[in-house]
Amino acid sequence: MSSIDPNSLSNLQDITTKSIHLDLAVDFDKKLLHGHVVLSVEVLSSNLSQVVLDTNGLSIFSACEINNGSESSKLEFTLAEKDELYGSALTINLLSARNKGDKIQVKIEYQTTDESAALQFLTPQQTRGKKYPFLFTQCQSIYARSMFPCQDSPSVKILYTANLRTPKPLVGLMSAISVSSREEDDHTVFSFEQNIPVPSYLVVVAVGDLRRHELGPRTAVWAEPEMIDACAYEFENLEHIVSVGESLITPYVWGRYDLLVLPPSFPYGGMENPCLTFVTPTMIAGDRSLVDLISHELAHSWSGNLVTTKNWEHFWLNEGWTTFFERQITAELSGKPMSQLLSTLGLEHLLSDIKLMGEDNVLTNLVPNLTRVHPDDAFSGVPYEKGYNLLYYLKELLGHSFWSSFIKSYIHKFSNKSIVTNDFKDLLYERVNEELGVDGMSKLETVDWNSWFNKPGMPPVENKFDDSLQVAAIALADRWCATTGDYSDFNKPEFDKLYTHQKLIFFNELKSRQEKQAAGDNQAGYTDLSNPNLLDAMDSLYELSFCGNFEVRAGWLYYALGAHYKGCFKAAVGIVEDQGRMKFTRPIYRLLNKCVEEGGDKLAKETFLRLENTYHPICARLVRKDLGL
Ligand SMILES: CC/C=C\C/C=C\C[C@@H](O)/C=C/C=C/C=C\[C@@H](O)CCCC(=O)O
Numbered sequence: 001m002s003s004i005d006p007n008s009l010s011n012l013q014d015i016t017t018k019s020i021h022l023d024l025a026v027d028f029d030k031k032l033l034h035g036h037v038v039l040s041v042e043v044l045s046s047n048l049s050q051v052v053l054d055t056n057g058l059s060i061f062s063a064c065e066i067n068n069g070s071e072s073s074k075l076e077f078t079l080a081e082k083d084e085l086y087g088s089a090l091t092i093n094l095l096s097a098r099n100k101g102d103k104i105q106v107k108i109e110y111q112t113t114d115e116s117a118a119l120q121f122l123t124p125q126q127t128r129g130k131k132y133p134f135l136f137t138q139c140q141s142i143y144a145r146s147m148f149p150c151q152d153s154p155s156v157k158i159l160y161t162a163n164l165r166t167p168k169p170l171v172g173l174m175s176a177i178s179v180s181s182r183e184e185d186d187h188t189v190f191s192f193e194q195n196i197p198v199p200s201y202l203v204v205v206a207v208g209d210l211r212r213h214e215l216g217p218r219t220a221v222w223a224e225p226e227m228i229d230a231c232a233y234e235f236e237n238l239e240h241i242v243s244v245g246e247s248l249i250t251p252y253v254w255g256r257y258d259l260l261v262l263p264p265s266f267p268y269g270g271m272e273n274p275c276l277t278f279v280t281p282t283m284i285a286g287d288r289s290l291v292d293l294i295s296h297e298l299a300h301s302w303s304g305n306l307v308t309t310k311n312w313e314h315f316w317l318n319e320g321w322t323t324f325f326e327r328q329i330t331a332e333l334s335g336k337p338m339s340q341l342l343s344t345l346g347l348e349h350l351l352s353d354i355k356l357m358g359e360d361n362v363l364t365n366l367v368p369n370l371t372r373v374h375p376d377d378a379f380s381g382v383p384y385e386k387g388y389n390l391l392y393y394l395k396e397l398l399g400h401s402f403w404s405s406f407i408k409s410y411i412h413k414f415s416n417k418s419i420v421t422n423d424f425k426d427l428l429y430e431r432v433n434e435e436l437g438v439d440g441m442s443k444l445e446t447v448d449w450n451s452w453f454n455k456p457g458m459p460p461v462e463n464k465f466d467d468s469l470q471v472a473a474i475a476l477a478d479r480w481c482a483t484t485g486d487y488s489d490f491n492k493p494e495f496d497k498l499y500t501h502q503k504l505i506f507f508n509e510l511k512s513r514q515e516k517q518a519a520g521d522n523q524a525g526y527t528d529l530s531n532p533n534l535l536d537a538m539d540s541l542y543e544l545s546f547c548g549n550f551e552v553r554a555g556w557l558y559y560a561l562g563a564h565y566k567g568c569f570k571a572a573v574g575i576v577e578d579q580g581r582m583k584f585t586r587p588i589y590r591l592l593n594k595c596v597e598e599g600g601d602k603l604a605k606e607t608f609l610r611l612e613n614t615y616h617p618i619c620a621r622l623v624r625k626d627l628g629l
C-alpha cells in the first residue's frame with residue numbers, strides 16, 4: 001500500500017501508467033468480459049523488478065512484456081490473497097531490472113468473474129424493452145480493478161484506447177470518443193479513444209439495445225428505444241447547459257457531452273464518465289425539473305475529470321467544487337433564488353447525513369483518514385455540501401470578482417493533474433496575496449481551516465441563503481400543522497403549483513417537526529404529524545405514493561416512514577422495487593427497518609432479500625450492511 005493512496009495496493013511510488021489499450025469481448029451467457037489489457041508504464045524509481053497492480057475478482061491468465069511490438073516470453077506473476085477491502089495485488093516479475101525514466105509495456109490476458117463488483121449484467125426483464133440483456137459498469141470509487149488490472153488510484157491518469165466486441169444487435173459505448181465500428185460475424189467491434197488523461201474510475205462500459213437522439217453539435221442522448229423520446233424531451237436544453245458551463249468556467253475540452261440513460265438499477269443519480277455521463281431514469285420527470293443533476297454531472301467535466309482528487313481522502317475537491325459549479329449553472333438557468341433553495345436543501349441533506357453518521361464521526365471530516373476504510377463506506381453528503389459551503393463562504397469573504405478569476409486560475413493550473421487539499425489552499429493564498437494584498441490576506445487569516453478540514457460535524461460557519469422560495473412551502477406546512485382533523489381546505493392544484501424542490505422543503509419541514517414531536521417537543525402546538533388520518537388525507541389529496549417524480553415520492557416517504565405510517569409501506573416497497581438508486585433506496589430501507597412495532601423491520605429484510613440480485617453490487621453491499629444482514 002502506498003502513502004500516495006491508502007486505498008490502492010499498486011506500487012504507485014515506483015511506476016505510473018501513462019496509457020492503456022483494452023481489447024474486450026462481452027459474453028452475456030457467462031456474464032463476463034474477457035480479453036487483454038496493455039499498460040504503458042513509466043518507471044519512477046531505480047532498480048525496479050516488479051510491477052504491482054490492483055485487481056479484485058479477476059482471473060489472470062498470462063502476462064508478458066511487449067518490446068517494439070513483439071511479445072516477450074511469459075512473465076511470472078502472483079495474485080495475492082484477496083484483501084476484503086482492496087482486492088488482490090497482482091505482482092508481475094520483470095525479466096530485467098529497470099530504472100527511472102524507463103518505459104515498459106505489459107500485456108495481461110484476463111477475464112472478469114461474478115465477483116467483479118464494477119459490472120452489472122441485467123436480464124432482459126430488468127430493462128425497459130424486455131427483449132435484450134444489458135451491461136453497465138460503475139467504477140467509482142475503487143471498482144475499476146474488478147474490470148481490468150490497473151493502478152486503481154485517482155493519483156494516476158491514463159489515456160486509453162479500446163476495442164469492445166459485443167453481440168449484434170447491441171450497441172457498445174465507453175467513456176471516450178467513438179472512432180469506428182466494424183462487423184465481425186454475429187458481433188460488432190466498437191473502437192474508442194480517450195485522448196485526455198483520466199483516472200481509472202472513469203473508464204467504463206455500457207452495452208445494450210440503445211438508440212441515439214442528437215440534441216446539438218456536441219450533445220446527444222442514448223437510451224433504450226422505449227425511452228428515447230421522453231429522454232429527448234427531458235434533455236432538449238442540454239447544448240445550452242454545456243454553453244452555460246463553459247461561460248462560467250473555461251471552454252469544454254472533452255469533444256462530446258452525451259448522456260446515457262441507464263436501466264433503473266443504476267445505483268447513482270449520475271456518474272460523470274467523460275464524453276458520456278451515465279444517468280438514472282429516475283430523473284426523467286417529464287417536466288425537466290430535475291436537470292440540476294445534469295448540471296452537476298456536466299460540472300464534473302472540469303472539477304473531478306480535469307482537476308482530480310489525488311486519493312479518496314480529498315474527494316471533496318471533486319464534489320465540493322462540482323456542487324459549487326452546479327449551483328452557479330442552476331442560478332444562470334433557473335435564477336439565483338432556485339440556486340439558493342438547492343443550497344438550503346443541500347444543508348438539510350448534510351445535517352441529516354451527519355446525524356445519521358454521528359456528529360463526532362471522523363468520517364464526517366471534510367478530509368477524512370481512509371486508511372483501511374472502503375471509500376464507499378465513507379460516502380455521504382459531506383464532500384458535496386460541506387465542501388460547497390466552504391467554497392461559497394470563501395467566495396462571499398473574498399468577493400465575487402476575485403472568485404470568478406480564481407476559478408479559472410484553479411482549473412488552468414491543475415487541469416490533467418491529481419491534487420490534494422493543500423494544493424488548492426496554497427493556490428488560494430498565492431492568488432489572494434497577488435490580487436487582494438494585505439486586506440485579502442487578513443481575511444484569509446480569519447478562516448478556521450482546521451475546523452473546516454479536520455473536524456467532524458457541521459461546518460464551523462453557517463452561510464445564509466435566500467429563502468424567498470421557501471415561503472410558500474413553509475406556509476403550506478404551517479396550514480397542515482394547524483389542522484384539527486378537517487382536511488377539506490386542501491387541494492392538489494395548490495400543491496402542484498410548488499416547484500419540485502419546494503415540495504421537498506415542504507416534506508423536510510413536516511419531517512423535522514414530526515421528529516421534534518416524537519422527541520416530546522411540541523412547543524409550537526402543532527397537530528399530531530404522525531396521525532394516520534392526516535397522512536392518509538395528504539397521500540390521497542396529493543397522490544404521493546406512486547407519484548411519477550421520484551424526488552417527490554421519496555420526500556413524501558421519508559416523512560411518512562419517519563412517522564411510522566403503515567399506510568405507506570406498500571409504496572415504500574414499490575419504490576425499492578422500481579429502482580436501485582442508493583440515494584432513495586438506502587434511506588427507504590433504513591426508515592422501513594426502524595418501524596419495528598409496525599413490522600417494518602421484517603418487511604424491509606424480506607423485501608431486500610427478494611430484490612438483492614436486482615440491485616447493482618455496490619447498492620446490494622451497502623443496503624445489506626444498513627440492514628445488519
Ligand atoms: C469522504 C468520501 C470518500 C470517498 C468517497 C468516494 C467515492 C464514493 C463512491 O461511492 C462513488 C460515488 C459516486 C457518486 C456518483 C454520483 C453522485 O454525484 C450522486 C449521488 C447521489 C445521487 O444518486 O444523486
Ligand SMILES: [Zn+2]
Pocket residue numbers: 296300318319322
Ligand atoms: Zn458528483
